[in-house]
Amino acid sequence: MQHTVRGPIVFDGVGLHSGKPARLTIRPAAAEHGIWFKRTDIRFGDALIPALWDAVERSPLCTRLVNAAGASVSTVEHVMAALAGCGVHNALIEIDGPEVPILDGSAVPFVTAILDKGLRGQAAPLRILEIIETVQVHTASGWARLSPADTPRMTFRIEFADDAIGTQEKSLEMSNGTFVRELSDSRTFCRNSDVEAMREQGLALGGTLENAVVVDGDKVLSPGGLRHADEAVRHKMLDALGDLMLAGAPILGHYEGHKAGHAITNMLLHALFSTPSAFRMIECTGDIRAKMPGVGVLPEEIPEVA
Numbered sequence: 001m002q003h004t005v006r007g008p009i010v011f012d013g014v015g016l017h018s019g020k021p022a023r024l025t026i027r028p029a030a031a032e033h034g035i036w037f038k039r040t041d042i043r044f045g046d047a048l049i050p051a052l053w054d055a056v057e058r059s060p061l062c063t064r065l066v067n068a069a070g071a072s073v074s075t076v077e078h079v080m081a082a083l084a085g086c087g088v089h090n091a092l093i094e095i096d097g098p099e100v101p102i103l104d105g106s107a108v109p110f111v112t113a114i115l116d117k118g119l120r121g122q123a124a125p126l127r128i129l130e131i132i133e134t135v136q137v138h139t140a141s142g143w144a145r146l147s148p149a150d151t152p153r154m155t156f157r158i159e160f161a162d163d164a165i166g167t168q169e170k171s172l173e174m175s176n177g178t179f180v181r182e183l184s185d186s187r188t189f190c191r192n193s194d195v196e197a198m199r200e201q202g203l204a205l206g207g208t209l210e211n212a213v214v215v216d217g218d219k220v221l222s223p224g225g226l227r228h229a230d231e232a233v234r235h236k237m238l239d240a241l242g243d244l245m246l247a248g249a250p251i252l253g254h255y256e257g258h259k260a261g262h263a264i265t266n267m268l269l270h271a272l273f274s275t276p277s278a279f280r281m282i283e284c285t286g287d288i289r290a291k292m293p294g295v296g297v298l299p300e301e302i303p304e305v306a
């Protein structure tokens with residue numbers, strides 16, 4: 001069965017890159033609706049933006065969606081990861097500005113509020129996208145791959161010069177609340193040496209030491225330090241789950257990212273959908289459903305964060 005949220009859920013905050021305040025409301029939506037954003041501050045013209053891979057516009061350091069009329073919403077990846085990880089398939093996300101609030105830099109505020117409100121089952125079968133043939137994309141900086149698997153799985157590797165991050169690799173089965181327990185509280189991160197360059201480009205204007213982990217060499221500048229020794233790679237997996245949610249259906253397969261990021265994961269979805277032999281849409285039976293990320297998630301599994 002498909003699921004939506006039981007009622008509206010409101011978040012207030014500022015955008016990480018724009019620094020602009022925004023109110024975001026996740027509202028229930030009918031079966032077969034999918035996930036859509038609606039810019040409530042746009043009075044004239046089309047303010048509805050689909051949360052789909054082919055609406056992604058190239059954008060540095062975040063995932064930005066744009067509709068045919070030019071209305072856009074940026075930094076959608078953490079709220080999309082929370083919806084994927086909690087098993088929400090249908091929702092209308094209203095927002096009164098151009099960028100999703102960054103909150104604490106992770107997905108845990110979204111997850112906590114979604115699980116507090118609860119989910120509602122809908123009288124429509126859930127279809128999932130099963131990978132039946134490996135698809136891979138490369139860039140100069142990294143690669144990403146989707147391959148067949150009986151259980152959704154993610155593997156990610158990062159390599160940073162700063163010792164506070166260094167080389168990290170993690171592989172997780174995504175069933176039974178793994179996202180909520182293992183990934184949802186990991187925050188976005190950056191190198192202190194990049195902060196000035198980002199600000200000159202008009203990015204990270206809403207960034208603080210509280211909503212991003214900032215590292216400098218072997219030091220973590222954010223007060224309180226890390227939530228996990230490998231918080232950085234966990235956050236990259238969180239981002240990838242959010243970006244893969246833009247496939248429009250949960251994916252049954254193994255995602256691997258090697259020094260990948262938003263642009264590579266989106267290239268991978270383009271490659272997937274231009275290779276019809278690589279996937280099939282199947283109706284979710286009980287045993288497949290039991291393996292999907294949002295099933296079996298309990299509110300008490302949400303990590304406690306400072």
Ligand SMILES: [Zn+2]
Binds near residue numbers: 077078188235239
């Ligand atoms: Zn992120």
